[in-house]
Amino acid sequence: MKSLGPLRHRRRAARRFPAALAGATAGALVVGLAAMPARAGTGDGAPIGTVARKAGDAHFKPGPCPRTADPIPELERARCGTLTVPEKRSHHKGRKITLGVAIIPAVTRTPKPDPIVWFAGGPGDDAVSEIPMALAGDLNRDRDVIFMSQRGTYSADPALLCPNIDEFNARAVGLVYGARSTGRLHVEATRDCRERSARTGADLGAYNSTESAADYAALREALGIRQWNVFGISYGTDLALTYMREHPKGIRSVGIDGVLPPSLAGASLTWSAARQGFDGLFKACEQQPTCNTRYPNLSDTFERLVRELEARPLTTTVSVPDRPAPVKVVIDGGVLVNWLTSATHLAAGVPRSIDELAHGNPERIAEQWAGGKLSPQAVGRLAHGLAYGVFCSEWTPFESEADVIRAGRRAFPSFPRSVLANAPQLPFLHADCRAWDVPAAPRSVREVTRSDIPTLVMSAGFDAQTGASNGAYAARTLSRSTTVTVPYVAHVAFAESPCAQSITTSFFERPTAPDTGCLAGLQPPVFEVGR
Numbered sequence: 001m002k003s004l005g006p007l008r009h010r011r012r013a014a015r016r017f018p019a020a021l022a023g024a025t026a027g028a029l030v031v032g033l034a035a036m037p038a039r040a041g042t043g044d045g046a047p048i049g050t051v052a053r054k055a056g057d058a059h060f061k062p063g064p065c066p067r068t069a070d071p072i073p074e075l076e077r078a079r080c081g082t083l084t085v086p087e088k089r090s091h092h093k094g095r096k097i098t099l100g101v102a103i104i105p106a107v108t109r110t111p112k113p114d115p116i117v118w119f120a121g122g123p124g125d126d127a128v129s130e131i132p133m134a135l136a137g138d139l140n141r142d143r144d145v146i147f148m149s150q151r152g153t154y155s156a157d158p159a160l161l162c163p164n165i166d167e168f169n170a171r172a173v174g175l176v177y178g179a180r181s182t183g184r185l186h187v188e189a190t191r192d193c194r195e196r197s198a199r200t201g202a203d204l205g206a207y208n209s210t211e212s213a214a215d216y217a218a219l220r221e222a223l224g225i226r227q228w229n230v231f232g233i234s235y236g237t238d239l240a241l242t243y244m245r246e247h248p249k250g251i252r253s254v255g256i257d258g259v260l261p262p263s264l265a266g267a268s269l270t271w272s273a274a275r276q277g278f279d280g281l282f283k284a285c286e287q288q289p290t291c292n293t294r295y296p297n298l299s300d301t302f303e304r305l306v307r308e309l310e311a312r313p314l315t316t317t318v319s320v321p322d323r324p325a326p327v328k329v330v331i332d333g334g335v336l337v338n339w340l341t342s343a344t345h346l347a348a349g350v351p352r353s354i355d356e357l358a359h360g361n362p363e364r365i366a367e368q369w370a371g372g373k374l375s376p377q378a379v380g381r382l383a384h385g386l387a388y389g390v391f392c393s394e395w396t397p398f399e400s401e402a403d404v405i406r407a408g409r410r411a412f413p414s415f416p417r418s419v420l421a422n423a424p425q426l427p428f429l430h431a432d433c434r435a436w437d438v439p440a441a442p443r444s445v446r447e448v449t450r451s452d453i454p455t456l457v458m459s460a461g462f463d464a465q466t467g468a469s470n471g472a473y474a475a476r477t478l479s480r481s482t483t484v485t486v487p488y489v490a491h492v493a494f495a496e497s498p499c500a501q502s503i504t505t506s507f508f509e510r511p512t513a514p515d516t517g518c519l520a521g522l523q524p525p526v527f528e529v530g531r
Contacts, residue, residue: 048115048144048223049079049103057092058218059084066100066128066155069381074131079103083148083219088206095201099215100155102128102147104140114227114252115144116508117216119243121234121258121492123390124383126154137494137501139231143508146228148219150239152207152386158200160207160385162193166378173327173370176313177334178418183428190388190432197385205438207389209242209262210445217247229508231255233492234466235390238262241449241474248453253511255456255504258463258492259470263448266395267423268407270465274337274424275411277344277464277490278302284488284524285351291527295351301358302340303414306333310416318366320374327374329366331357333419334427339369341424344462344490348525355530391426392433397440401430425465450477454511458500461487482507482514488524
């Protein structure tokens with residue numbers, strides 16, 4: 001299983017992938033607290049996060065900042081604590097869980113009274129680890145920004161991480177991606193994760209979007225905030241739309257980037273996203289004369305390679321940082337599809353990489369594929385317990401394995417069935433969910449969100465993880481929405497596009513009239529051209 005969250009540590013000059021789904025992007029430091037005496041506060045005048053307060057079954061307590069996998073200097077200036085909530089609200093007198101909270105002060109001396117709360121991606125990414133990304137986008141310019149670990153994630157207690165799954169994914173670079181034998185090992189890793197998680201005493205059926213949305217509603221009340229703004233990325237958009245539907249009180253505005261509507265979420269949807277992201281990148285190459293001349297018919301070449309490699313997988317060895325010996329890598333059709341799903345973040349090098357593979361040189365693709373999986377930052381950070389809680393209660397009960405194959409065939413008619421059976425980023429998902437064995441959520445979790453809350457709906461032209469059409473779909477029932485597609489960037493435009501960041505900050509200033517003027521000046525990447 002692989003999270004749908006955004007890639008981090010994007011190093012555009014590097015040939016290998018950035019560390020996938022781990023850590024946070026390097027971000028700008030905020031100005032010191034001594035220079036900013038004024039703070040957004042609660043109704044009683046105290047700065048947000050400095051007063052212990054109960055709200056129903058929830059209790060916020062100021063205290064040390066949450067643990068992080070990597071140093072985050074910005075936390076030195078944060079106001080922190082914990083929110084304690086029922087693990088399962090239908091058993092409110094039962095077990096309690098604790099969620100880490102960090103509040104990053106606004107840069108301005110006169111912050112707005114309505115802070116922004118950040119909904120992390122995944123499912124399973126830790127919000128606190130995404131602080132550098134948020135601040136690099138200037139999100140705390142005028143408002144405090146609140147980060148709370150979703151239940152089960154790295155800075156929560158319990159943390160349902162399951163590094164054994166990450167370790168299996170690293171070993172699997174040397175296996176045939178879609179083979180039945182690989183699937184059996186994949187499910188064994190999932191079953192082991194379930195057993196480890198259950199031994200913590202966790203009720204695995206309580207780790208889902210419905211409970212997480214209620215956690216955020218409780219946080220707003222426990223912090224004494226009358227009104228706040230929401231910003232969600234990737235899976236965080238699914239959670240944000242759920243939150244809007246279930247707990248609309250106190251929401252001034254909502255921004256969602258890399259949109260995943262709860263009513264559509266599932267493995268089937270990833271095929272449509274892949275088609276849209278791939279086509280966006282291939283079209284940009286086609287429209288650039290140098291790229292098109294050097295790499296004509298790139299889409300056809302890619303699809304031919306998927307078919308050929310699925311029939312005859314290629315095995316090679318590559319060097320990977322921090323590994324003393326060369327690493328065996330198997331590239332089949334499924335690997336190639338999943339590689340490109342993530343490689344859209346490194347778009348400038350994609351045509352050259354595909355062309356080199358077509359001419360018998362798999363090194364660039366193999367290095368990127370293995371480098372992301374074997375990075376130390378890819379181990380022990382994603383909360384697989386939360387991810388499976390969402391996937392297996394909210395997604396797989398509402399689509400069949402045949403649905404996934406049909407969706408894949410609509411998007412990629414030429415792909416063999418063995419490739420189509422495993423949706424991008426979500427191999428063996430239905431088998432994994434049978435092993436995870438949690439009850440299906442009520443069908444109401446799939447309801448469309450209808451709201452008049454001002455909403456920024458942002459997509460990206462190269463997004464192969466949550467396609468741009470998802471944004472238009474979600475916006476249809478959000479009566480005061482602004483829909484934006486940022487061209488030439490991949491999943492989560494805010495993470496890498498200054499234009500997307502500018503639009504987002506202007507939206508929170510003027511939720512019904514954000515400034516989107518920067519879109520007109522955006523240019524495609526200059527694609528690499530090999531000899």
